[in-house]
Amino acid sequence: GNSVTQMEGxxxxxxxxxxxxxxxxxxxxxxxxxxxxxxxxxxLQLLLKATKADDKGSNKGFEATYRKETTSFHLEKGxxxxxxxxxxxxxxxxxYSTLTFGKGTMLLVSP
Amino acid sequence: KAGxxxxxxxxxxxxxxxxxxxxxxxxxxxxxxxxxQTPGQGLxxxxxxxxxxxxxxxxxxxxxxxxxxxxxxxxxxxxxxxxGDSALYLCASSIERGDxxxxxxxxxxxxxxx
Numbered sequence: 001g002n003s004v005t006q007m008e009g010x011x012x013x014x015x016x017x018x019x020x021x022x023x024x025x026x027x028x029x030x031x032x033x034x035x036x037x038x039x040x041x042x043x044l045q046l047l048l049k050a051t052k053a054d055d056k057g058s059n060k061g062f063e064a065t066y067r068k069e070t071t072s073f074h075l076e077k078g079x080x081x082x083x084x085x086x087x088x089x090x091x092x093x094x095x096y097s098t099l100t101f102g103k104g105t106m107l108l109v110s111p
Numbered sequence: 112k113a114g115x116x117x118x119x120x121x122x123x124x125x126x127x128x129x130x131x132x133x134x135x136x137x138x139x140x141x142x143x144x145x146x147x148q149t150p151g152q153g154l155x156x157x158x159x160x161x162x163x164x165x166x167x168x169x170x171x172x173x174x175x176x177x178x179x180x181x182x183x184x185x186x187x188x189x190x191x192x193x194x195g196d197s198a199l200y201l202c203a204s205s206i207e208r209g210d211x212x213x214x215x216x217x218x219x220x221x222x223x224x225x
Contacts, residue, residue, distance in 0.1 A: 043216035098167050101154040
C-alpha cells in the first residue's frame with residue numbers, strides 16, 4: 001500500500017534561515033505528490049504539488065521536486081518567516097482523490 | 112466562491128452517544144472525502160463519496176458511516192462513541208477535473224468524547 005514518511009519535528013529555526021523538511025514515499029504506480037500546510041485552529045491548505053517525476057512544485061517561496069529515483073519530495077524554503085510557523089504535511093495520491101498523509105512536521109520560526 | 116464549510120465546529124459528547132457531522136462542499140464539487148486527525152495516528156482517510164455513492168472507504172469500524180445528498184452535501188455519523196473517537200474531523204471536496212484532482216479542505220469539526 002501507499003505510505004509517506006516525514007521527518008519528525010518540531011523544526012525550530014530563526015527568521016531568514018533555510019528550511020528543509022524531508023519526505024519520502026512508497027506507492028504503487030505513479031503517484032501525485034503534495035505538500036499541505038495547517039495553521040493553528042484551521043484546516044489544511046494545499047501549498048504545492050507535483051504530478052510526475054522531476055516536476056518542481058512551488059508556491060510562496062516554498063519548493064519541492066518530485067524525485068522518483070529516491071522516492072522523495074523534500075520541502076525547501078530559502079528564507080523562512082515567523083508567519084511560516086505551522087504544521088506541514090506531505091501527501092500522495094495514486095488515483096481519484098484519496099490522499100495518504102505523512103505524520104506532519106511542526107515548524108516553529110522565532111524572530 | 113465560498114469554501115468548504117463544516118458544522119458544527121466544536122462538539123462535546125459522552126461515551127456511548129452518537130454524533131452527526133455535516134460538510135458542505137464548494138459549489139460545483141461532487142466529490143467529498145472525510146479524514147480523521149489525531150495526535151497519535153495523524154490524518155487517516157475515512158471515506159469518499161461521489162454523486163451520492165461511497166466510492167472508497169478507509170480502515171475504520173462500522174460505527175463510522177456517511178452519506179451524500181443530491182446537492183453534494185455530506186454527513187458522517189459515528190455511533191456508540193468511544194474516547195478514542197476524539198479527533199478533528201476534516202472534510203474535503205474536489206471538482207474531479209484536472210490532474211490530479213485537487214482537494215480543498217474545510218476547517219474541521221473538533222469532537223471531544225468524555
